[in-house]
Each structure stands twice: as C-alpha cells, then as structure tokens.
Amino acid sequence: MKNFQLQAKILAQTKIKNSYWRCTLRAAPIARLARPGQFVNIKISAGLTPLLRRPFSIHGISGDKLTLLYEVVGQGTQILAQKKAGESLDIIGPLGNGFELKSARPALIVAGGMGAAPLLFLATKVKTLVLVGAKTKEQLLCVQEFKKSGCRVKISTDDGSAGFKGRVSELLKHNLAGYNTIYACGPKPMLKAVAEVAKKYKLPAQLSLEEHMACGIGACLGCVVKTKDGLRRVCKEGPVFLAEDLIW
Numbered sequence: 001m002k003n004f005q006l007q008a009k010i011l012a013q014t015k016i017k018n019s020y021w022r023c024t025l026r027a028a029p030i031a032r033l034a035r036p037g038q039f040v041n042i043k044i045s046a047g048l049t050p051l052l053r054r055p056f057s058i059h060g061i062s063g064d065k066l067t068l069l070y071e072v073v074g075q076g077t078q079i080l081a082q083k084k085a086g087e088s089l090d091i092i093g094p095l096g097n098g099f100e101l102k103s104a105r106p107a108l109i110v111a112g113g114m115g116a117a118p119l120l121f122l123a124t125k126v127k128t129l130v131l132v133g134a135k136t137k138e139q140l141l142c143v144q145e146f147k148k149s150g151c152r153v154k155i156s157t158d159d160g161s162a163g164f165k166g167r168v169s170e171l172l173k174h175n176l177a178g179y180n181t182i183y184a185c186g187p188k189p190m191l192k193a194v195a196e197v198a199k200k201y202k203l204p205a206q207l208s209l210e211e212h213m214a215c216g217i218g219a220c221l222g223c224v225v226k227t228k229d230g231l232r233r234v235c236k237e238g239p240v241f242l243a244e245d246l247i248w
C-alpha cells in the first residue's frame with residue numbers, strides 16, 4: 001500500500017483534558033489516502049531520544065489536514081505535547097490496513113478509552129450508534145465529537161460516575177439488536193470481551209489492536225499477535241483484525 005514520508009507542519013496543538021491532547025498537522029498526501037483505522041508513524045525528536053518513531057491512529061481528516069488524539073504516557077508523548085504550532089514533524093503514513101467498510105451494515109462502534117482515537121474517523125463514515133466506555137467519567141473521550149459526527153452515543157463507566165455502570169462490553173450486550181457488524185478499539189481485555197460477545201451472538205467484529213510497536217513498518221516483528229493463520233504483525237497486517245481470527 002502506498003505511503004509517504006514528509007515533514008508535516010503542526011497547525012494546532014490542544015490539550016483536551018487531563019493528559020489527553022489533540023494535534024492537527026498539514027499532510028496533504030497522507031490525508032488524501034488515509035482510511036479509518038490506519039495510522040501514522042512519527043519521529044518525535046530530531047535527536048536520539050526517543051530513538052524510534054511512535055505510531056498514532058489517524059483521528060480525523062479535513063482537507064489536507066489530519067488530526068491525532070494522544071495521551072501523554074511517556075517520554076515520546078511528553079516531547080510531542082511540547083511541540084508548538086508552526087513546528088514540523090517527520091511523519092510516515094498512512095500505514096496499516098484500516099477498517100473494512102464494505103461489510104454488512106448496520107454496524108455498531110465500541111470505543112474503550114483511547115480506542116476513541118481511530119474510531120472518530122470511522123464514525124464520520126459510518127454514522128451509527130457509538131458506545132463509549134472508560135474507567136471513570138474523567139477518562140471518557142470524544143463523546144461530543146461522536147455526536148457532532150452524526151452518531152448517537154451511549155456511555156459506560158466502570159465506576160458508574162457517568163452512564164451505564166460497568167464495562168462497555170456489557171453495554172454492548174444490551175445494544176446489539178438491529179446491528180450485524182461490530183467495530184471496536186480499546187485495551188486488550190476490552191477487545192477480548194468484545195470478541196467473546198461477537199462470538200456468542202455470531203456477529204462479525206473488526207478489532208483495532210493497540211499493540212506496542214518499534215519499527216512500525218513490518219521489519220522488527222516487535223508487534224506480532226497470534227492468529228488462526230499464525231503470527232501476524234499488527235503494524236503491517238493490522239492493526240485491524242477480525243475477532244474470529246485472533247487467538248487471545
């Protein structure tokens with residue numbers, strides 16, 4: 001699949017809340033090609049630290065601009081958050097397979113925590129019901145943005161501080177009627193639970209995995225997952241896999 005390496009100018013860098021940030025970049029060739037579920041690989045620093053590029057889901061596309069949603073969790077994202085509008089980042093993309101949109105509809109979207117990052121882009125194409133889950137109310141992401149994209153939203157929190165009290169996979173069980181495809185992204189235990197629901201109700205589910213990556217281009221095998229067809233690289237054959245193909 002075609003991709004580009006380029007210097008992308010930062011147009012905006014906004015702290016949304018807590019440690020969550022949104023960054024908008026000008027990257028016309030990548031924006032033109034990108035599909036929901038794909039990602040970009042960013043060299044955050046020109047120096048040696050951090051040495052490796054970091055993967056970021058494509059959160060949204062608007063004309064020649066692409067938006068990323070990220071959480072400051074380590075050195076790389078700390079440095080990224082300090083970058084200002086006007087600076088440039090060396091980025092490669094679009095990478096990965098992305099979601100298959102031709103699947104039977106209607107579809108349901110399930111976003112757990114930072115899983116909202118690639119799913120907002122998907123939601124702009126598949127306007128549907130989005131289930132947004134997080135541990136607490138403070139960690140819920142993109143509820144208003146999903147609504148603005150034309151979707152209906154239901155929320156769950158593990159501690160009951162907002163919406164349904166419990167896991168988003170539980171909320172999913174209560175909202176399956178009328179849907180025949182599931183798209184989901186989030187932490188592994190959540191995706192495993194979504195895969196179990198999909199299996200139980202015999203629904204196809206496309207899961208975007210949030211695996212740690214090193215090279216991001218299929219060279220290091222640092223991101224492999226077990227599938228029915230053997231080991232597969234999340235950065236190359238993924239990050240989106242059919243739930244029925246994954247071995248947990």
Ligand code: FES
Nearest residue numbers: 214216220221235
């Ligand atoms: Fe190197 Fe996937 S990160 S092969």
